[in-house]
Amino acid sequence: MAGKDRVDVGAVQRALETQNHPWEAAENHLTRLSGDDRARRLGVPLPDEEHLALLEQRAVQLRARLLEPPSVAAAALPAAFDLRNIGGQNYVSGIRDQGxxxxxxxxxxVAVLEGTARYTRGLPTLDSDFSEAHLFYGWGSTVGVNCNTGWMPLPALTFATNDGICFESEWAYTAGNTNGGSAPANWQQHRAKATGTVDVTNKVEDIKAHLTSVGPVTGCFVVYTDFFSYKSGVYQQTSGKVEGGHCVAIVGYDDAQQAWIIKNSWGTGWGMGGYGLIRYGQCYIDTWSNIAVTGVNVRTWTSAKKVIGGYSTGHDRNGWVYVQDNGWLHVGGTTGTAHVAMFADLLTAKEKGAYVNAYSDDGTIKTVYAY
Amino acid sequence: MAPKTTTRTNCTTQPQVSGDPQPEVLTGAPVADGPPPPHPLTDEELRLLTGTVQQSGTGVAAAAGPAPTMAPPQATTTDLPAAVGTPITGQTVVATYAEQSNRNAWAYLSTAGWKKLSDLTDTGSTTMTLLAAHARATGSAPYVDENPAGTIGTLYVW
Known part of the structure; x- marks a missing residue:
């Protein structure tokens, strides 16, 4: 429904013109919303005045640092990095819409979890569609979070670390959980769980280093009205009022453009197919809350896959198999006999080009069917 | 076990040395006489001897061994793993050998010849035997890391 106080895209474009078009604005499904509805596309509580002053101080310092020659550590990082295209492989999960x-x-x-699960395994096709609903309506509700309160990524990813979340297939997301979803009773048999959180807030080099070595990082920032109409280019605030706080996943950067590559959750109709560029130091994107995870364990069946490789050392029960779309999985076994039996089954399947369906518990095969 | 005393040159025959039997050399080079020399005990072996850990087969978790790092041949990254010993690549497994002694399995690499598979543990020796046999059956040239002691400590088979 068109809102009475919809975004005046023409005014945004005129403001951009006065600044030599740093980015492009266009009408989209968000610019036609009312202010109240736009606010519900966000979800991070704005900082209080004291915190805001701190964030502003950090942003000023960061912008000053960006004018200085890069440190040795910064110079060692690639000048550009994009998790969507590493040797032609895309490690970022699909664009979603929070509604x-x-x-x-x-x-x-969840974009951080999904991207990390894929990138750390070197598996762009890993089945890693995890449940935003479980994280938000499940764990968030236990601490009073709902569609109107907003949240922060550190407590969210702490839940993902301490408790884990199920897959989207078991608890699909709808805005407001109108489908009445919940985690199934046995959700812990099919879940993702982070191995730890990392706070790289206000550390630009650390954010970049984490991106290049582990995976995506969250970015929280203050949203001004003009951001809703972003179409392409490198965003910097040019007009509009503060609409609220927002959280996205940072999935890359480009030093030449002085910008972070962000994955938004407003569908593919916003920005460049759901992605955007935000200039370093803008709107506290890199100084407010940049949280990541050290890794993601997954408990799941592989589904029908082929065994591609085998590995062993002389150590006790240290046989591994490389399973299609799942990477290296350690063959488990509470006894040596069980370990050897599973390893033999898996290698036989490999030899015959047969399929296996293995239950992997955080990277260790506990059960295997070969057929 | 009494050592064998005969010598042969056919890979299908029994091995011929004292101590744990060894496979015969396929290429005509003689097999060294006498049992393999003792090696310094590893920390794990010392713990086993002193009874401070349980062996496999008793329902306890195994101590973590090294994890694989090598990417599949079709992956964009094809860097070889960091070798502990001497890497051997591009050689197929021509033959395998085992007999009734514990942890005494060998694989014959097409150029390097007979190499004993690690005898560190029962399951390690067994899984490496399975892998070597699989490599022989498929004709796949494994990535082998030979320990300083001369045994194969790591096997990758694609």
Missing amino acids: NCGSCVAFGS
Whole structure:
């Protein structure tokens, strides 16, 4: 429904013109919303005045640092990095749409989990569609979070670390959880769990280093009205008022453009197919809350896959198999006999080009069917 | 076990040395006489001897061994793993050998010849035997890391 106080895209474009078009604005499904509905596309509580002053101080310092020659550590990093294209491989999961609910933190956080699960395994095709609904409506509700309160990525990813979340296939997201979803009783048999959180807030080099070595990082920032109409280019605030706080996943950077590559949760109709560029130091994107995870364990069946490789050392029960789309999985076994039996089954399947369906518990095969 | 005393040159025959039997050399080079020399005990072996850990087969978790790092041949990254010993690549497994002694399995690499598979543990020796046999059956040239002691400590088979 068109809002009475919809975004005046023409005014945004005129403001951009006065600044020599740093980015392009266009009408989209968000610019036609009312102010209240736009606010529900966000989901991070704005900082209080004291915190805001701190963030501003950090941003000023960061912008000053960006004018200085890069440190040795910074110079060692690539000048550009994009998790969507590493040797032609895309490690970023698909663009989602949070809809009419302030659940952006769940989407930014789950994008971190999904991207990390894929990138750390070197597996762009890993089945890693995890449940934003479980994180937000499940765990968030236990601490009073709902569509109107907003949240922060550190507590969200702490839940993902301490408790884990199920897969999207078991609890699909709808705005406001209108489908009445919940985690199935046995959800812990099919879940993702982070191995730890990392706070790289206000550390530009650390954010870049984490991106290049582990995976995406959350980025929280203050949203001004003009951001909703972003179409392409490198965003910097040019007009509009503060609309709220928002969380996205940072999935890359480009020093030549002085910009972070962000994955938003507003569908593919916003920005460049759901992605955007935000200039370093803008709107506290890199100084407010940049949280990541050290890794993601997954408990799941591989489904029908082929065994591609085998590995062993002389150590006790240290046989591994490389399973299609799942990478290296350690063959488990509470006894040596069980370990050897599973390893033999898996290698036989490899030899015959047969399929296996293995249950992997955080990277260790506990059960295997070969057929 | 009494050592064998005969010598042969056919890979299908029994091995011929004292101590744990060894496979015969396929290429005509003689097999060294006498049992393999003792080696310094590893920390794990010392713990086993002193009874401070349980061996496999008793329902306890195994101590973590090294994890694989090598990417599949079709992956964009094809860097070889960091070798502990001497890497051997591009050689197929021509033959395998085992007999009734514990942890005494060998694989014959097409150029390097007979190499004993690590005898560190029961399951390690067994899984490496399975892998070597699989490499022989498929004709796949494994990535082998030979320990300083001369045994194969790591096997990758694609």
